[in-house]
Amino acid sequence: MAILQLDPILYVLRARVLVVTLLFTIFGQALTKLLKIDEMAAYYxxxxxxxxxxxxxxxxxFIKGxxxxxxxxxxxxxxxxxFVCLLVAVGFYTxxxxxxxxxxxxxxxxxVSYYVKGSKDAYSASALEFKKKHPVITSDDDLIRxxxxxxEHKSKAWTEDSIQQNLLNLILGYCMVVMLFAGIISLLCESLYVAKRSPQKKKKEVVTPV
Incomplete structure (x- = not known):
């Protein structure tokens, strides 16, 4: 009776889409804890x-067939x-x-937490006036504090449109990083799956007496 040797890696790779999805579920949660930016947590x-x-x-x-x-x-x-594009995207997002x-x-x-702010040219009139009266304050942290x-009152320091635009840019940049990263992992999984399934690398059947 011929019994096909079981390859655990091959069985995992058959569910590679699920594996990649689970990996990036963990990735999103880990990034939220690492960066500590509550406004982006749900998106991450x-x-x-x-x-x-x-x-x-x-x-x-696309690869199937x-x-x-x-x-x-x-x-x-x-x-x-x-991978090269990912490095560029990570640098840009940073x-x-x-x-x-x-x-x-x-x-x-x-x-310590991070918060989305507006751009440098979008300070509100009250923020500009405060900075003018207190020239020693140079950081946005001190300005808000x-x-x-x-x-929670940062919308008084920058225009709401500017804050929302930066939030959108961060979301789009994050999406680009995730798509490239997921693409690389998926391609490597597909490559390994093809190699495992190829006739040259299939494991031989083990024949055992009945």
Whole structure:
């Protein structure tokens, strides 16, 4: 009786779309705890698995039925190009995050959180007047703390449109990073799955007496 040897990696790869989605669910939650930006928490946690699911499904459907000899090599090339794009996107998002948020230490000095702010040219009249009267205040943290009593009043320091625009830019930048990252992971999973399924790398059947 012929018994096919079980390959646990192959069985995991068969559910690769689910695996990628679960990985990015964890990724979104971990990023929320790492950056501590409450305004973006819902976007980080919900968009990561959703985008990962869509990208992984699209890649899987695109590759399905294209099991050619050069497929694995083409997948690796595509993953390499996407990795370079990911590095650029991460660098861009890091700069965008720095420019679009301010770090605020709690009044007990034990908690630190990030908040989305407006652009430099969108300070409100009251914020400009306060900065003029207090030239020693140069950071947005001190401006919000001393001039407006806390981040819940940040809309008094910047125009609401400017804050919302920066929030939108952060969401779009985050989506780009997640899509590229999910694309790379999905392509690598597809490459490994193709390799495991290829006739050259299939495990031989083990014949055991009945």
């Amino acid at each position: 946690e919900s968009l990561a698995p959703l985008l990962a699911l869509v990208i992984s499904l699209l890649i899987s459907l 294209r099991k050619t000899k050069t497929l694995a090599r083409n997948i690796k090339i595509a993953a390499g190009v996407m 700069q965008l995050f720095i420019k679009s948020t301010f770090k605020f230490k709690g009044f007990d000095s034990n908690t 001393e001039g407006f009593g806390g981040p």
